[in-house]
Amino acid sequence: MATASEPTPVDAPMPVDPVPDLVPARMLNEFAYCPRLAYLEWVQGEFADSVDTVEGRFQHRRVDQPSGELPEALPDGAEAATDGEAPGRIHARSVTLSDESLGAIARIDLVEGRGSEVTPVDYKHGKAPDVPGGAWEPERVQLCLQGLLLRANGYACTEGMLYFVESRERVGIPFDDALVARTIELLQDLRRVAAAGQIPPPLVDSPKCPRCSLVGICLPDEVNLLSAPDQPINRDDLRRLVPSRDDALPLYVQTQGAVVGKSGDLLEIKLKGAVLQKARLMDVSHLAVYGNVQVTSQALRELCARNIPVCYFSYGGWFQGITSGMAHKNVELRCRQYAVAMVPDASLPIARRMIFGKIKNCRTLLRRNHKEPPPAVLAELDRLAGHALTAGSAETLLGIEGAAARCYFSELQGMLKDDSLVFDFQGRNRRPPRDLVNALLSFIYSMLIKQAMVTALAVGFDPYLGFYHQPKYGKPALALDLAEEFRPIVADSVCIGLINNGEIGREHVISRGGMVALTQNGRRKVIEAYERRVDTTITHPMFGYAVSYRRIMEIQARLLARHLLGEVRAYPVFRTR
Ligand code: SF4
Known part of the structure; x- marks a missing residue:
């Protein structure tokens, strides 16, 4: 008979192929930062916002709008018909490129250049760091992969540019042999780690974790402590890396006849046309409605899009059902759950x-x-x-x-x-x-x-x-x-x-x-x-x-x-x- 100290037999082979076809360049950045972070995001489909991701999205909103054109690369040795003029200037935003032999894909914020000679420009929030090489390795390999994708699509590309939004600085990154070799090496490592279906362990006492958007999902210090059963748990060494409380809270509606609707970024609760209460969607963790309360389809769609579940109770408080957005992408976890539960x-x-x-x-x-x-x-x-x-x-x-x-x-x-x-x-x-x-x-x-x-x-x-x-x-x-x-x-x-x-x-x-x-x-x-x-x-x-x-x-x-x-x-x- 098994005893409580024995591990649960959960090491059955994974029935899912965990490796998506093409590695997004952004994922190479994550992998260079922390292999576990890339695995959580790419293989397990985890995502969570942090101050950095929200800031980054805000600062990216203009470059994410496609504009300009990236003309087709010319075959080797061919020259553009320019009627003696210099080849036209390229300024194309939000360009998506992929290549099967590299096994990678990237959305490049900006491609600049002339003719077939181009430079990828990657926008980064924050200030340019004062480090050798002008930027941290994750940013440099992400940019280099963009350059390799441009090369694989027929363009000449010898360097890239990082643009730091806060300090408004452009930092040139030459794609020298060492950087290209490192980029290819990390790309292969990432595919190998994902194919192994085994999540890399958390970093140990790393200063990277407090800034990591997935720290509340990864639980690095907690997992490190619990995965070393022979080590006595030293609570003093453990950092609280997640907020002690949640910012978003449940919204309960139990006024009979009330209607929950959406107005901009707000949920509006109305009774016979009169507004009873408003709540910012970003402050709501889930909506709980009791008895005869309606939720408009506009509100439901927005709640689903934001992954805010709606819980339905009978008038007397019996929990009857739930509406949620698309199911979580972590199919690996559900497979394990089914395997163990059965x-x-x-x-x-x-x-x-x-x-x-x-x-x-x-x-x-x-x-x-x-x-x-x-x-x-x-x-x-x-x-x-x-x-x-x-x-x-x-x-x-x-x-x-x-x-x-x-x-x-x-x-x-x-x-x-x-x-x-x-x-x-x-x-x-x-x-x-x-x-x-x-x-x-x-x-x-x-x-x-x-x-x-x-x-x-x-x-x-x-x-x-x-x-x-x-x-x-x-x-x-x-x-x-x-x-x-x-x-x-x-x-x-x-x-x-x-x-x-x-x-x-x-x-x-x-x-x-x-x-x-x-x-x-x-x-x-x-x-x-x-x-x-x-x-x-x-x-x-x-x-x-x-x-x-x-x-x-x-x-x-x-x-x-x-x-x-x-x-x-x-x-x-x-x-x-
Ligand atoms: S919290 Fe730390 S160990 Fe976990 S994914 Fe983020 S950086 Fe990696």
């Missing part, structure tokens, strides 16, 4: 750790919040957590999790200040909830699963295929898996806080035929409390930096991906102490 011996170690973490976090919540934490219950949760780590089958694990849930929920009442509140912990009544606590838990769990679903999609997973929850039509099994560790520490904690702080009470529910549901005002209070909780920063128990629960959920999903792709030995479950 093999019980491979998925069980992940499921074990998830349930271990959940039970431990239940225990922590009881210890922190119970009026008199019962030692026998804490000991039993410890025992069950230990058993979860060595469960021999998914069915055994399910039984352990059920026993732990009964044990934990039997003491949930002890965490509430109001003893008069009825909480039926026997099996947690859900459909429909029959008391305030169960109504709150159901509503909050829906929000947590929505969060896990949005995160799973953003990372590139299929949210319907999990490792603990079994596949079932319409069940977001992976989102449910990802939510497990956070149920006690986020969702249950919100429920307990709302009741104990007096923010919610019987006036916020309506009872009908034994069913208990939250009023609109009650739902608003729960949403606010949930958002406060996931925005709360804590010291990460493993990495030692301050980070919000929302970010931690994303980090967990990314570490799961790193584990499936073979970089992190065991799934590092999130546990609070």
Whole structure:
């Protein structure tokens, strides 16, 4: 039987050809900067904006507009018919060239020259660096590849030009033998690394990482620590390279009859023609609509284009569906996910750790919040957590999790200040909830699963295929898996806080035929409390930096991906102490 310390057998051969046909010159720049960055972008289809990429795009907006013409190169030795005049001047913007034998493609910002003698000009944001050669290697090899593509298309090209927008400087880069050889060498290395289907390791303690747009996806320091299991984790060495909180936040709309539309770069929420609220699209991480709320097709298209998911809930808070843009390009990750999820011996170690973490976090919540934490219950949760780590089958694990849930929920009442509140912990009544606590838990769990679903999609997973929850039509099994560790520490904690702080009470529910549901005002209070909780920063128990629960959920999903792709030995479950 496999134990928790054994690696998940995820090293099955990749069934996808990871090497696209032509290497974009920009990718050679990334590869020279960091091989892992090129792999993440080119093979795994990752992309994220940083200050540099946004600035670069803004500064590139003029050169990206095609203008002028690049005349066909003349055959060797041929001379242009110029009637004795000098050959015409070439000034062509945004020129795309490729060559099969080089195996590369480039969009060149500007091609200047006369006749068949041309110079590629590459625009760079920022200032010209004060370094030997006039520019860093990534920029020089990218430019040189553009020059080689021009040569391969019949032009004479002996040097290129880098134009630094901020300092308005032109720096000439001669395409000497050494630079050409280095460019070809890197081109071959990039193809070889991509063909191997094995992501290069993160750079170690590199000053390049803080400026890297993919640092939040790559998680260099975290992966380096977790991929060296024999090294004790030194939290002090770990840099927090991602913001502790997200800038973009969810937008909730629960006013019945409201319409969410788009006006320029804004989302506009209207009721009977009157504007209730506006939100900048760039500030919205996802849109959550409850009940009878419409989203216009213009708004939906824009949200899809920006990869901002729309989550649909019933009026009562049941999570019913999601609209998102094109699926994430990381087919390599999804192949691994399917391969592991379909093999019980491979998925069980992940499921074990998830349930271990959940039970431990239940225990922590009881210890922190119970009026008199019962030692026998804490000991039993410890025992069950230990058993979860060595469960021999998914069915055994399910039984352990059920026993732990009964044990934990039997003491949930002890965490509430109001003893008069009825909480039926026997099996947690859900459909429909029959008391305030169960109504709150159901509503909050829906929000947590929505969060896990949005995160799973953003990372590139299929949210319907999990490792603990079994596949079932319409069940977001992976989102449910990802939510497990956070149920006690986020969702249950919100429920307990709302009741104990007096923010919610019987006036916020309506009872009908034994069913208990939250009023609109009650739902608003729960949403606010949930958002406060996931925005709360804590010291990460493993990495030692301050980070919000929302970010931690994303980090967990990314570490799961790193584990499936073979970089992190065991799934590092999130546990609070
Ligand atoms: S964060 Fe660092 S290691 Fe990761 S891709 Fe960027 S530069 Fe490379």
